Amino acid sequence: MPAPGYVFRDGGATPPAEENPDSEFRKRINEASKPITATDKAPLGQNTSTSHQLATGAGDHEVLGSAQKAGRENHTTNLGWQANAVGVGTLVGGLPNEDLWTLVRRFNKQMYHVKAIPEAPPGGLDLNIAEEDDFSPDKLRANIERLYMTVIVGFIAFGKHIARLRSWREPRRTAGFAAIYFLAWIFDFIVPTILATLIVLITVPRSRDILFPPAPIALVNHKTGGVQKPKAGVLGSTDSVTGAPEKYKGEAVEQEASNLVNGIASVAISSAAGRHDQSNPDDEGGSKTLDSGMPDPTKIATSAADASSAAQGGTPEKAHDKTKQPMEAAVWAKMRPAMHAIGDISDGWERLANALSPTPPFEQNKRLQLGAIFVPLLLLSLFVKSQWVVKGTTFFTGFAFFSDPLMQRGIALLNEKIPDWPKYLEIRNTLLKGVPTNAQLTVTLLRIGEANRAPLPPPPKSQQPPPDKPADDVDKHAITDGGLDATQSEIEDAITVDQPSGEEAAEGEDQKKKKGGFGAKLMSAFKHTTAGGVETKLATDSARAALGSHHAKEKLGVLPSRDEMKQKPVEGPVEFKGRYNGRKGAVYVDSKVSPAKGHRPASPCVYFTTHLDGDEGVESMPREPDWAVSIPDIIEIKKIGGLGWKGKIVVGWATSREVKDGIEIVTKDGKKYRAMALSERDELFNRLVAMGQQVWESY
CATH class of the missing domain: 2.30.29.30 (Pleckstrin-homology domain (PH domain)/Phosphotyrosine-binding domain (PTB))
Incomplete structure (x- = not known):
């Protein structure tokens, strides 16, 4: 990669463009521009991370994007911030812009509060979630959405691959799997065969498409394994469960995740309301005038339950129900560890995905280290008898069950000698050390732009609805060649939107022309009245700001014209x-x-x-x-x-x-x-x- 233009970590400047690239001055600048990083051999107290080193030239930069080629100008390079993705070349080498903007868009939803820490974490990558991070419904919502977009969608895709195999609609592939399985069963090689298959899938990326030919998730029926009409009526996206159309890559699955949260009862009511401190600019005033007159949406569920209990002759008042307050407190207290558990699961899934399919500039051979872990297990499985495995498993199960006093003493000793010993056992600091989550990957990509004084432009936006047509990246020939049991005409019928009949079209037009009833008119009147109240409140803020109110001043301009x-x-x-x-x-x-x-x-x-x-x-x-x-x-x-x-x-x-x-x-x-x-x-x-x-x- 070319030398960074102005690197903020050392204050060094790249020499002029005509400078000999092999000169001693250039070499000194290149060395000075690379910050010390927390590597495997480096102490944990260093104040920079692996992400900083990758952003300033280390790692895989064989293919350069426009952000990596910049940095020779004496000003910030604009790579297309106002272009809205029109005519913008590849920004980071090895990563399509659509994937980059998907990462940034999800990063914007996930990150809203960061603090600097004095030393690099054990894994070498920063931007981990803090242990003392407090619970809020909005954070829970974000974590559930991320869990859906990563883990749940991944399991749905895996389940549909299994359905395709079991259906025998792809006879050659299913016959091959069945033959290998029963041959392994006959010779008592089931475990070695499974481990060998895992090693191949991990270390040889091409084998994944051969053994499990890809197909759009929404196009495969989870019961029959055959082709189905997507739930959205058209295959407008290939990575979503419904196949809904999207304006930009990744938006459909993001909207699915949001709608999933909106449909969850009880706790999701709080999550959908978006209650979180980051949305509250002050604790002493300001927006409290507008907030104070509004009912709390988080009380809707409990109020409805109390009303139902009263209608059936119950006594929901606190004077009669002594369990209400402690149970509510217990539920909300457990939400914090539950939220962290969801976040840890999503982090682990993202790290595993980034280890199997790494993105430059991160290390491309991490999957080989991951596959090497299974090699000793494969060798042991060739000689160890199944009876020994059963004996060993039952022994350690009994030992763990009956040795609690001994285990507690051992844990107490570890806590005394190595207070943070659990951190060194976490998967992010052992098997997946140095492998980023999507957030850590995104901040590294952002740092690449900043190191070259070429900030990455924001994701594109559009005010137009997504078109009701198949996605541009749907390859019908690849789907049929991959073995999916369907002709091209059947796939064409499944992925295209159905045109409404004459009667349905006429009925739709009548519905559009039909005016709302009394309820709709009442709601419209209430909406207009509320809008007028909002405008009045903001006008009052302007008057209060003119008189010197600090809280009112912070509200000026928050609502665009x-x-x-x-x-x-x-x-x-x-x-x-x-x-x-x-x-x-x-x-x-x-x-x-x-x-x-x-x-x-x-x-x-x-x-x-x-x-x-x-x-x-x-x-x-x-x-x-x-x-x-x-x-x-x-x-x-x-x-x-x-x-x-x-x-x-x-x-x-x-x-x-x-x-x-x-x-x-x-x-x-x-x-x-x-x-x-x-x-x-x-x-x-x-x-x-x-x-x-x-x-x-x-x-």
């Missing part, structure tokens, strides 16, 4: 328009390398100013910025909401407008800086997380 929503220009990568203390301005990200001067911090830095000139350099500002923070001084970054969580529900329903949110930065000396009403809040957050050498932990 209709004209602004229509235009909705994409901002960045240097300038992000927003407000500070109610004043219009912009947050600028200065990626140049320069020393501190007066009250202006050393660059790279982030600062807010009301002087908008598009120039990122803080040293060229004609007047002092409202606030400025050097990137190395940041220890915490948090996304905050423009309104409280209940206020967001009201505004979103009544006005159909997106609320602009904000960001909070905490420095080493404990100072906090905020910028509100940011349209591209997620993009600014990603830039700040990826720029410095901080080792982050997710909260």
Whole structure:
């Protein structure tokens, strides 16, 4: 990979383009630009991670994208932030832009609060979930959605592969599996055969498509193993269970995950309401006026249960029911470990997937190490008799059951000698050490762009609904050649949308023309009244802000106007328009390398100013910025909401407008800086997380 242009971790600059690439100066700069990383032989106390080293040149960079080729200019390179994916070349070598934007889009939903930690984790990769991370319904929702998109969809796909094998609709493949299985059974080689197959599947990627030919999940019937019409009526996506159309790759399965959470009862009611501290910009005022008048959606389930009990002659009052409060407290207390367990399962699945199918610049041969683990087991299975396995299993089961006092003493001794010993036994620090989760992969890709002063552009957006047509990546010939028991005409009928008959079309037109009844009119009137109340509240905030109210100032500009929503220009990568203390301005990200001067911090830095000139350099500002923070001084970054969580529900329903949110930065000396009403809040957050050498932990 070419030498980074301005690397923020050392302040070194790449020499001019005409400099001899083999010169001694160039070599010194290249060596200086690579930060010390926590490798297998390095101590755990180092302040950089493997992710930082990969971003600055280590790892697999044989194929270079536009972000890796940049870095020779004396300013930030715009790789197409305003292009909305039109005409944007491959950004990171070895990874299609569609996959990159899918990772970034899911990263934006998963990450909203990070803190710097003093040392690299044992696995060498940062951005792990903090142990003391508190529970909230919104976090639970995000974890359930991630569990669906990774584990549940993976098991559904595996189940449909099994259905295809059992159905004998692909006779040659099923006959081959059956012949090998029964031959192994005859010669008592079942376990060695299974282990050998696992080793081949892990170490030889091509074998996976040969043994299990891919097919769109929604196209395979889970009972018969044959072709079915997707539940969405058209095969608009290949990686979703319903086959629903999508505007961009990965959106269909994301919407499925969201709808799954919305359909879960009890706890999902709290999750769907989106209650979380990151949506509450202050605890003392501000949006409390709007929130205080709204009922709490999290009480709907318990209130309905109490009403049902009362209707049947029960006594749900607290005076009669002494178990209500302790049971509710016990349920909510257990939600935190349950949420962490769901997150750990998703993390493990993502690491396993990234080990089997690695993404550059991460190591491509990790699967060989993973497959090597099964080789000793394969050799042992050739000589160890099944009776010995049964004897050993039953012995260790009995020992674990009856040796609790001995085990407790051993655990106490370990806790005394090695307090953090469980961390060294976690799969992320043993079998899958150095293998990233999708979030860790994403932050590494973002760091590649920042190391070359070429921030990755945000995922594209579209206000148009997805088209009702088959996905562009559906290859009918590949599906039939892969062995799926269906002709091309049958597949064509299954993947295309059915045209409605004349009667159905006429009925649909009548439904569109048909006006709503009394209930619809009443709801519409209530919606318009609520929208008027929201506008009145925001107008009141403007008046209070003019009188000096700090909380009211933070609400200014959070609700975009209709004209602004229509235009909705994409901002960045240097300038992000927003407000500070109610004043219009912009947050600028200065990626140049320069020393501190007066009250202006050393660059790279982030600062807010009301002087908008598009120039990122803080040293060229004609007047002092409202606030400025050097990137190395940041220890915490948090996304905050423009309104409280209940206020967001009201505004979103009544006005159909997106609320602009904000960001909070905490420095080493404990100072906090905020910028509100940011349209591209997620993009600014990603830039700040990826720029410095901080080792982050997710909260």
